[in-house]
Amino acid sequence: MDKKCTTKSADPTFAFVSLGCPKNLVDSERMLGKLVQDGYTLVPDARGADVVVINTCGFIESARQESLGVIREMLARKEQGEVGAVVVAGCLAERQGQALLDEVPGIDQIVGVFGREEISTVLDRARAQRNEQRYLFRPAPVRALEDTARLRITPRHYAYLKISEGCDRLCTFCAIPRMRGKHVTKPIEEVLREARELAQDGVRELIVVGQDTTYYGMDLYGRPRLAELLRELDQVQGIEWIRLLYAYPMYIGDELLETLATTRKVLPYLDMPLQHINDRMLKRMQRRVNRRETEGLVAQLRERIPGLAMRTTFIVGFPGETEAEFEELRAYVREARFERAGVFTYSHERDTPAARLEDHLPEEVKLDRRDRLMQAQQAVAFEWSNAQVGKEMEVLLDGPDADMPQHFLARGPQDAPDIDAVVRIKGKNLTPGDFVRVKITAADGYDLVGRALGAGW
Numbered sequence: 001m002d003k004k005c006t007t008k009s010a011d012p013t014f015a016f017v018s019l020g021c022p023k024n025l026v027d028s029e030r031m032l033g034k035l036v037q038d039g040y041t042l043v044p045d046a047r048g049a050d051v052v053v054i055n056t057c058g059f060i061e062s063a064r065q066e067s068l069g070v071i072r073e074m075l076a077r078k079e080q081g082e083v084g085a086v087v088v089a090g091c092l093a094e095r096q097g098q099a100l101l102d103e104v105p106g107i108d109q110i111v112g113v114f115g116r117e118e119i120s121t122v123l124d125r126a127r128a129q130r131n132e133q134r135y136l137f138r139p140a141p142v143r144a145l146e147d148t149a150r151l152r153i154t155p156r157h158y159a160y161l162k163i164s165e166g167c168d169r170l171c172t173f174c175a176i177p178r179m180r181g182k183h184v185t186k187p188i189e190e191v192l193r194e195a196r197e198l199a200q201d202g203v204r205e206l207i208v209v210g211q212d213t214t215y216y217g218m219d220l221y222g223r224p225r226l227a228e229l230l231r232e233l234d235q236v237q238g239i240e241w242i243r244l245l246y247a248y249p250m251y252i253g254d255e256l257l258e259t260l261a262t263t264r265k266v267l268p269y270l271d272m273p274l275q276h277i278n279d280r281m282l283k284r285m286q287r288r289v290n291r292r293e294t295e296g297l298v299a300q301l302r303e304r305i306p307g308l309a310m311r312t313t314f315i316v317g318f319p320g321e322t323e324a325e326f327e328e329l330r331a332y333v334r335e336a337r338f339e340r341a342g343v344f345t346y347s348h349e350r351d352t353p354a355a356r357l358e359d360h361l362p363e364e365v366k367l368d369r370r371d372r373l374m375q376a377q378q379a380v381a382f383e384w385s386n387a388q389v390g391k392e393m394e395v396l397l398d399g400p401d402a403d404m405p406q407h408f409l410a411r412g413p414q415d416a417p418d419i420d421a422v423v424r425i426k427g428k429n430l431t432p433g434d435f436v437r438v439k440i441t442a443a444d445g446y447d448l449v450g451r452a453l454g455a456g457w
């Protein structure tokens, strides 16, 4: 590679690509903060950067292919002399380890999920082309890593708050515990410190994440303490909305139900992946809940939390799933009427117990079931959208709508960023991060259209 083409500025420069879920995004923001703190300059484009860092995702095949695609693209640019060195971080690095260097030889350095605190050392090595050690891995820490001093890449007015790392569940299809380790609760004081730091940095909406948020406290305090944490977060000045993602259908007792229902800033929104509803499938997935318990919990949530919007996720095509079991799931989706739902096809993860089960289904059967389930969910979601017409709601402004002049994209309590829908509103002199009362004037599929209420809109 022709060295001349990369800029040798006083402060070494780096570009950063963040892939995967909100938990990985928090890691990216922490690494960005550390690199800038350690004298690196972030540049918007990889062209001319001394180093490009790719924080990868590796939990299912499609995510791995996306990560490998970005890695190969950056290596091609390195070949052309556009980029100095390529560093791969995150879940794909953690999961594949040194094998990734054999699979993709051009990579300069790889760093595991728990090596993120030493990211500057890794970049120093990459720039120095020191190949004696091209990887850095650290064991999963017994104490959750701090996520302070982040250089945030989300819009200023919302941020993800990671309250724990890892997972103690053993869902047979899931490789996440292999990459993220056992469940480690972040102490309440530490979470509150981070929340205050984010509020001082202009955050209005806190989105609470972890692999399994309802398990919060079980390891560190020996009992669930999510309800208490949410009530404490409710006291943080500047925060207006608190949104809960990645709940597991367990440890949702009276105290948490009461907190979700009555705490002012906690939104009537809950993301709770269920994965399936058929008892035999739930057993094969080792979800440790059955249909009756699931239905009982969903009924309680609906009954106790006024205006609750529920998001969930399902897997279709799990090994052994019969047409009848799939149809049971489809009927349940029509009946349960989740406001938001995502559907994944089962991904054959060779280092998971499910990979050793018999009766794996052909890809076309999985894809067909995914489409049929999404169709059923789409009908439910569209009916929900239509039912909002004429109603008023408070929305949080995310920014101008690139497709429609004088329109802004916003989200209501029922919409988490990136995974749910939007509220398109007509108005002027609106600023991202503002809360605006709107009247819903139309439904547009999953999305809503509204008009800002009050003077001057």
Ligand code: SF4
Residues within 6 Å of the ligand: 167, 168, 169, 170, 171, 174, 175, 176, 177, 211, 212, 248
């Ligand atoms: S709860 Fe299950 S699916 Fe979720 S991260 Fe843990 S093991 Fe994976």
